[in-house]
Amino acid sequence: MTLYLLRRCLQAAGVMLVMSVLVFVGVYAIGDPVEILISPEADQIERERAIRALGLDLPLWQQYLVFLKNALHGDLGRSFVFNEPALKLILDRMPATLELAFGATFVALLVGLPLGLYAGLRPNGALARGIMAGSILGFSLPTFWVGLMLIMVFAVQLGWLPSTGRGETVDVLGTRWSFLTLDGLRHLAMPAFNLALFKISLVIRLTRAGVREAMLMDYVKFARAKGLHPSRIVLVHVLKNIMIPVITVVGLEFGGTIAFSVVTESIFAWPGMGKLIIDSINVLDRPVIVAYLMLIVLMFIVINLLVDLTYTALDPRVRLEGRT
Amino acid sequence: MTAPTLELRDLRTHFATRGGVVKAVDGVSLRVDRGQVLGLVGESGSGKSVTGFSILGLVDPPGQVVGGQVLFQGQDLARLDEEAMRHLRGNRIAMIFQDPMMTLNPVLRIDTQMIETVLAHAPVSREEARQRARDALGQVGIAAPEERMRAYPHQFSGGMRQRVAIAIALLHKPDLIVADEPTTALDVTIQGQILAEAQKLCAEHGTALIWITHDLSVVAGLADRIAVMYAGRVVEEGPVEAVLDAPLHPYTVGLIGSVPSRNRRGAALNQIPGMTPSMLNLPAGCAFAARCPRAASGCSEPPPFVEFRPGRSARCIHPHAEGPPA
Numbered sequence: 001m002t003l004y005l006l007r008r009c010l011q012a013a014g015v016m017l018v019m020s021v022l023v024f025v026g027v028y029a030i031g032d033p034v035e036i037l038i039s040p041e042a043d044q045i046e047r048e049r050a051i052r053a054l055g056l057d058l059p060l061w062q063q064y065l066v067f068l069k070n071a072l073h074g075d076l077g078r079s080f081v082f083n084e085p086a087l088k089l090i091l092d093r094m095p096a097t098l099e100l101a102f103g104a105t106f107v108a109l110l111v112g113l114p115l116g117l118y119a120g121l122r123p124n125g126a127l128a129r130g131i132m133a134g135s136i137l138g139f140s141l142p143t144f145w146v147g148l149m150l151i152m153v154f155a156v157q158l159g160w161l162p163s164t165g166r167g168e169t170v171d172v173l174g175t176r177w178s179f180l181t182l183d184g185l186r187h188l189a190m191p192a193f194n195l196a197l198f199k200i201s202l203v204i205r206l207t208r209a210g211v212r213e214a215m216l217m218d219y220v221k222f223a224r225a226k227g228l229h230p231s232r233i234v235l236v237h238v239l240k241n242i243m244i245p246v247i248t249v250v251g252l253e254f255g256g257t258i259a260f261s262v263v264t265e266s267i268f269a270w271p272g273m274g275k276l277i278i279d280s281i282n283v284l285d286r287p288v289i290v291a292y293l294m295l296i297v298l299m300f301i302v303i304n305l306l307v308d309l310t311y312t313a314l315d316p317r318v319r320l321e322g323r324t
Numbered sequence: 325m326t327a328p329t330l331e332l333r334d335l336r337t338h339f340a341t342r343g344g345v346v347k348a349v350d351g352v353s354l355r356v357d358r359g360q361v362l363g364l365v366g367e368s369g370s371g372k373s374v375t376g377f378s379i380l381g382l383v384d385p386p387g388q389v390v391g392g393q394v395l396f397q398g399q400d401l402a403r404l405d406e407e408a409m410r411h412l413r414g415n416r417i418a419m420i421f422q423d424p425m426m427t428l429n430p431v432l433r434i435d436t437q438m439i440e441t442v443l444a445h446a447p448v449s450r451e452e453a454r455q456r457a458r459d460a461l462g463q464v465g466i467a468a469p470e471e472r473m474r475a476y477p478h479q480f481s482g483g484m485r486q487r488v489a490i491a492i493a494l495l496h497k498p499d500l501i502v503a504d505e506p507t508t509a510l511d512v513t514i515q516g517q518i519l520a521e522a523q524k525l526c527a528e529h530g531t532a533l534i535w536i537t538h539d540l541s542v543v544a545g546l547a548d549r550i551a552v553m554y555a556g557r558v559v560e561e562g563p564v565e566a567v568l569d570a571p572l573h574p575y576t577v578g579l580i581g582s583v584p585s586r587n588r589r590g591a592a593l594n595q596i597p598g599m600t601p602s603m604l605n606l607p608a609g610c611a612f613a614a615r616c617p618r619a620a621s622g623c624s625e626p627p628p629f630v631e632f633r634p635g636r637s638a639r640c641i642h643p644h645a646e647g648p649p650a
Contacts, residue, residue, distance in 0.1 A: 216384075218426035224382055225421075226441045226492060227414030236440075240431045315431055316476040 012301045016294070020071070023293045024064050033284035037080050054080060067290070076294065077287030081280070086291035090273055094295075095175040096166060097272030100264070101257045103179065103192035105250060108199035113246075115200075116207025117234065123212060131204060138201030147194045147267040154190060161190050164269035191268040195261055199253060206249055210242030244314050251307035255300040327398035329500050329532035330379065331355040335392035335402075337371075337378045346603045348374040348387065350556035353629075356500070356549075359530040361523070363547030363564060365537060365579070369600050371556040372536045373422075376502045379534075380419055381409045397499065415445040418493035422505040424486035428477035434461075434488055435473040441495050460491040464521060483514035490518070497529050504536045519546050540583050544568055552576050555601055555611035558629070562636040572638035574616045610640070618642045 038050050051057050055066060067077065076087045119128040155163035167187030169176035178184030214220060215238065223233045262274035269275075273292065280288040311318045337349035349371045356362045366372045377383045379394055381401060394401040396417065401409065413419075421427040429437060438457035439450065446453070454473075461469035464487040477485055486506060493501055503522070507515040523546060526533050535546060543550055543564060550567045552560040552575065560573040571577045581594035598615040607613060609624040616623070622641050631637045 218421055218423060219429040221382060221384075222419075222421055222427040222489070223429070225380060225413055225419040227410050227412070227444050228440060229410070229444065232440065232444075237429050237432070241429070244431075316433075317430060317478045 008305055012298075012305075015301060016297060019297045020068065020290075020294060021064070023290050023297075024067060025060070027286050027289050027293075028060055028063075031284055033080060033286055036284055071294075076291035079280075079285050079288050081283055081285045081288075086285075086287040087295075089276065089288060090292055090295060093271060093273045093276050095177065096270060097258055097261055097265070097274060099177060099179060099188065100191055100195060100261055100270055100272060101254060103188050104195035104199060104257055104261075105254060107192055107196040108203050108250065109246075111196070112200045112203025113207055116204040117211055117239070119204065120208040120211025120215070121234065123208075128208075132208070135201035135204045138197050138204075141197070143194060143198070143263050144267055146197055147191075147264060150190050150194055151267070162187050163190070166271060191264050191270050194268070195257060195264045199250065199257070202249060202253065203246060206246050207242060210245060211238055214238045214241050240314070244311070247310055247314060248307055251303055251310065255296070255303045258299060259296050327395070328355045328357045329360075329397060330534070331393075331395040332375070332379070333393040333395065335375065335378060335394060336390050337374050337383055337387055338390045339387045341386060341604075344604045347556050347606070348603060349378060351392070352553070352556075352558055353392075354534075354551055354558065354561070356532040356534060358499070358532055359526055360549065361526055361533045361535060361547045363535050363537065363543030363550040364553060365540060365543055365550060366553035367538060367600055369603065370553040372553045373504050375553070376419065376504045376534065376536050379500075379502055380413055380417055381406075382413075382419070411445065414441055414492075414498075415496045416498050417500045417502065418496070418498040420486070420489050420493050420501065420503040420506040423509050424482050424489055424506075425509070427489050428485055430477055433474060433476055434480075438473070438488075438492055438495065441492055445496055456495060457491075460495050461488070463494065464488075464491045465517070466491070483510050483518070486510060486514075486518060490521070494525065498531060500532045500534070502534045502536070505538070506535075507542060508537070508539070515542070522546065540568070540579060552579065555603065555606060557611070557639060559612065559640070560638040566636060570644070572632060572636065572643040573612075573640045574618050574642075574644065575612045576638075577644055578615075618644075 033054075034047070034051060034056060037054075038047055042050070048057075055063060058066070070077065074087075075085065078084065079086050079089055082089060115131050119131045122128050151163045154161045165187060166176070166178040166184060168181040168183035169178050170180040170184075171177075172180065178188050211234075220233060220237060223237050228237075258273075260274075261270075261272060262278055264270065265272045265274035266278060277289065277292045279285075280292070332352055332354045335349055335352045336347070339346040339348055352371070352375055354362065354364075354375075364372045364375065374383060374387065377387075378389050379396075379401070381389075381404070383389065389402050392402065396412070401412070404412075428434070435454065435457060438460070439453045442448065442453035442456050443450070446456075448456070458469045458473060461473065466472055466484065466487055472480075477488075480488065486509075490506070507518050510518065519542065522533060522535070525531060535543065537543060547564045549562065550564045551558050552567070552573065554575050560567060560571065560576045562572075567576065568580060571580055575596070578594065578596035582596060584593060596615055601607065601611055601614065607624075608626065610616070610619070610627050613619040613623040620642060627639050627641050629637055629639045632643065
């Protein structure tokens, strides 16, 4: 196990290094922040001084080496715009995004699993067909449109839920969380549901396919031959088997949820990382963009590792490599 | 006379498919008494497995028991509702499946799968259930059951898994066990051990056993009586030695002839010509007529199931070793 984790960490370091080059070069290619950051009225001497202060006078490879050296010391650069460490800017906004992503995943499982189970057990029922048709809508309706419609209906027409912000928050472990207050939960409800919509459909489809497959397996028939109660067969024998693909997909999807919560955050004015990165791209705030992308890469790596580890808990047949 | 452990009367299980109705089991009548072993023999698709599943009410849709009676100790199971049936399954009637690699749930530990079976039918504590599970594992010859119970199915070999499945079937000391080709997927040596155990258990507990197989050599050493099935019907029935030594039905003769034997070393094995008929399109008369060397004009009429000698019945109008019907 230790050997396995060690090997995974080395791999992760390699991936991070390659990504840092790609990200750095990519962001360099997007455009010159100087034009946006420095006022057009500034004279030549002022321009020169500003460029030097930002370290933009050096050739690309030198800029990269400076970045790499600082990054190894935990410094991913200072934001051109806010003049604050980029990492701190992002980490300040991360809890909001994580809260939204976890909320969405929770909603997806809470809604998707029961619906998928039902659709899998009664594949020909009218309700099951309705669920499956609904899941196609969940897949194909654009997030931003659904978000706007949700605001229209629940915030504007009915006035049940607030449309923007995080609401009342509680300080726990030095960060603010919305989900611990009733007002915060009301604020969280719509954006989380909006972000969850695609995942709900995904979970429904995965669960239904898994259930239909599992119900035909001999072990289910044998469980019936043992005289077990049908609820035990479905909730223990079947569910434990189908949780393997569901956890994999939802786990891997989690990274995507964080990375692409941009749209939902913009619509609901949720003060998370997604909103920050959009603003930073608009003003070509390179350090923030680079730091954000590196953090997302790290997050994907960690999530992948966690999914693999969850596997061993769920499926006894899986043994991690390097374990003797 | 007490009621037999199981008696099937004219059991019919049909599958409504797109191509028509498949009469997988079409009027099967059988009986098994306490402590007796019945060998149910036939080729693939002869309806022997469906017969087994019909007894337990485990036929998957579109299959359905459409007629006849399944009398278990005098009670008709075909009329029982699902909940009452569930209380019998695994409790009074147990089943062992063909492929031991598939019957145990891969993600649950052996003890979980055994204890849940105990608790499904007996109001005992978890500890007591564990105790019973351990005893059952010991009974089927698994060494160090206490330790092995904590393992997952994939940590067992095929033979060991089948022993676990048998141990599960034995947990409630059932009155009837339906074993659906339980040794087909196993090595010959393991097969021998399992057969010996099955025999011992029947003798000890008075359990009636229906052993479904296509392998006559297995039945020869194990069963008291034998029923040969062809195209959803029993074509011959009788005591095992009598049927194997002097078969009446030409199909039984063909089956016996196709088993390799030491006495006919070097000679070509007999084959039954042709293939099993499509179950969708059975001939009006004897289903075997097209492949039968003794077929004559009368075979286009459905042959009756006739008792030729006491305890010896066959569904044929031109049987081997003909004798006057009793």
